[in-house]
Amino acid sequence: MENAYFPLLIPMSFMTKEAEHVEGFAPEVAVVTHAGGEKLQEPLAVRPTSETIIGHMMGKWVESWRDLPLRLNQWCNVMRWEKTTRPFLRTSEFLWQEGHSVYAAAEEAEEETLNMLRLYEEFAKNVLCMPVLTGRKTEKEKFAGAVATYGMEAMMHDGKSLQSGTSHYLGQNFSKAFGVQFTDKDGTLKYGYTMSYGVSTRLIGAIIMTHGDQRGLVLPPPVAPVQVIIVPIAQKKEGVLAACERLAASLKEAGIRVKVDDSDNSPGWKFNEWEMKGVPVRIELGPRDIEKDVMTVSRRDGFGKEEVSLQNAAETVKGILSDLSEALYQKAEKRMQERIVPAETLDGLLEAVNGGNFVKAGWCGCRACEDKVKEFSQATARVMAKENTAETCVACGAPSVHTVFFARAY
Amino acid sequence: MENAYFPLLIPMSFMTKEAEHVEGFAPEVAVVTHAGGEKLQEPLAVRPTSETIIGHMMGKWVESWRDLPLRLNQWCNVMRWEKTTRPFLRTSEFLWQEGHSVYAAAEEAEEETLNMLRLYEEFAKNVLCMPVLTGRKTEKEKFAGAVATYGMEAMMHDGKSLQSGTSHYLGQNFSKAFGVQFTDKDGTLKYGYTMSYGVSTRLIGAIIMTHGDQRGLVLPPPVAPVQVIIVPIAQKKEGVLAACERLAASLKEAGIRVKVDDSDNSPGWKFNEWEMKGVPVRIELGPRDIEKDVMTVSRRDGFGKEEVSLQNAAETVKGILSDLSEALYQKAEKRMQERIVPAETLDGLLEAVNGGNFVKAGWCGCRACEDKVKEFSQATARVMAKENTAETCVACGAPSVHTVFFARAY
Secondary structure, eight states: OEEOOOOSEEEHHHHTTSHHHHHHHGGGOEEEEEETTEEEEEEEEEOSOOHHHHHHHHHHHOOBGGGOSEEEEEEEEEEOOOSSOBTTTBOSEEEEEEEEEEESSHHHHHHHHHHHHHHHHHHHHHTSOOOOEEEEOOTTTSOTTOSEEEEEEEEOTTSOEEEEEEEEEEETHHHHHHTOEEEOTTSOEEEOEEEEEEEETHHHHHHHHHHOBTTBOOOOTTTOSSSEEEEESSTTSTTHHHHHHHHHHHHHHTTOOEEEOOSSSOHHHHHHHHHHTTOSEEEEEOHHHHHHTEEEEEETTOOOEEEEESTTHHHHHHHHHHHHHHHHHHHHHHHHHHTEEEOSSHHHHHHHHHTTOEEEEEEOSOHHHHHHHHHHHSOEEEEEOSSOOOSBBTTTOSBOSEEEEEEOBO | OEEOOOOSEEEHHHHTTSHHHHHHHGGGOEEEEEETTEEEEEEEEEOSOOHHHHHHHHHHHOOBGGGOSEEEEEEEEEEOOOSSOBTTTBOSEEEEEEEEEEESSHHHHHHHHHHHHHHHHHHHHHTTOOOOEEEEOOTTTSOTTOSEEEEEEEEOTTSOEEEEEEEEEEETHHHHHHTOEEEOTTSOEEEOEEEEEEEETHHHHHHHHHHOBTTBOOOOTTTOSSSEEEEESSTTSTTHHHHHHHHHHHHHHTTOOEEEOOSSSOHHHHHHHHHHTTOSEEEEEOHHHHHHTEEEEEETTOOOEEEEESTTHHHHHHHHHHHHHHHHHHHHHHHHHHTEEEOSSHHHHHHHHHTTOEEEEEEOSOHHHHHHHHHHHSOEEEEEOSSOOOSBBTTTOSBOSEEEEEEOBO
16 A cells, blocks of 8 residues: 545546536535636636545556556545534544555455455554444445445444444446556456545544543543653652653653643642543652652543552553553443444334434335434434344334444434 | 644635735635535635634634743645646645744744754755755745745756745734734733744655656655665575565664565566666675675665675665765765856856856845846845855945855746
């Protein structure tokens, strides 16, 4: 895989080459009509996503089976004009990573689509300490221009779902629109199969809404910019600040991101400040601690204070950060599992959703029933379960074809 | 210093708050007029630089002397609509780093302006192996809205200059425009002093045009994505590929970015390919080398082949990469020094510039003479020398006030 960068502005004529794609994205595109003091001959879209412009270049670059697979990744800003916005969760501009690959065979592109979904799921779990549901999206909810979209959904505090990453199998829809053709080993000219996938700064919102509490942020240790804050107690007393700095140096050497707050504020003020900012571990160090060769450690998830030896401090703190990561994940996982409830009727579904739950229910597979669920409850089909375990459609009572996780979503 | 991210789109009304700034940038701005299917009430500029939107936020964030200095840095794309473009050197969109700081005192902001210029100069030298001239820009050439602009200029192969980084002291121009005020220790309300600085993907162009040769790129070892390419000779012979992989593993372990080209192409084809791509060091390894426990090493700057022992290969290669970095710098530095020539008349200046040189000449300090130089030779004032060592103005013969480096520029 290669990192690459493509232009921000996409000619509107590119956008219209894939019919479903333009239908889906045109209504939320921001358009540059003037530049350099003149009206442009063709308006340019601020990229809402880059399938079209990357497809255009793939069409030029791919010639032979030897050029495949071509796997590109771009880190950039994108823009989707939203009627209502929410910080981090839904913003007109956001930063993301978008991967785009083209393969010779459909199966390869499909496999990569699922690989990336799995990679996102592992990232959510191991790095963000955040459990997610993954699965295929319904036709209604899929990406504009995709054959199949897979998503991962995270449960927020309030029981709403946040789409936190998607991976799309695009079939030949974009390769045909942009002439991404290659000469195969047998000498014949074929269209490639493409796929794309992305996660965005929305994940910052997911962290806040998964782990945060009444006192502020709770940042997962693997991504916390400051993992450990050291608050000196009676810091004017001789030797206190020096001891804090020594401790910080030893933690830093072990790869821990640590800061000493030696500002003039009171310890109580500092506690609140760093709690609000979500720092995972706080260490207090004062004259009495130093005398006893201990430090007083608090975890941001609120398990009280603990006195531990200053000997092997780095190892101890690493263990605490690791335990905290696991605890954050388990707490969120437990909440999510408890709040996934079955329903067999629309009334049952509505009641469950009103109670801040995800609903696992049967669906006959028709669009009318999917629309009916939304109309009745404002819940949408987030992802389909891997197996159909329900008997009947929650909306019409016909035999269930897919078991679906329904929820209200951000 | 904190990394931060600000919006891509800037309300046109922000742009117009600093008079010189809007005058300088308005002609090259791309404008979003429509979004979400509707005409916007106020057109939005795609950021050409972010002084205005960051100034707007600094105006909200800064309240007390305790908030200062506020030092922000942003990695992003910017857009300046150019009539003529050149890959990497002048493109409508480019990626850059832009730093923006606000200080309580003018001297602090001025000092930081020079610090950043020095940091850029060291980066150019130590990382890009690229000598640069640094100094203050003339009024004509300074950043729109700055009190003083400092630049670094690099000499390209053809004797043209490339502005490769700039650092601006903005005084109170932007703090007054955006109300960046703080309550000082004495209780009075004061405007802050701001400065900004940036380098862009133009540096990629600078690398190409400084070090490249007829055979293609020559990448400085510190930034080369592949520092060492290993080309197996008679790679079908037993043990050859395995030996190459062992060598690669040992180099990789020492932190060297290395690749084995085990494709079906011929060694000659591979040599050309990797030379064109600018890989600093090539290692050939074949049955005869392996038997003798040696490898054949070539430097991209063309000092022929050398047989060296496979023992301590990583250490040897590190030494070669380091020597090559130094040699690239020295070669470019020698060329630049040889091609900076004095001139006392416009005719002399024109002849020197036509010969692919920078000209170091006196200037009386008036705009008319600066314009005359450009009209006569298409050369512009790149930077002013730290000291005035010239006697008379190259254009009018009056006493010299500044000694200036003139050159044609990209």
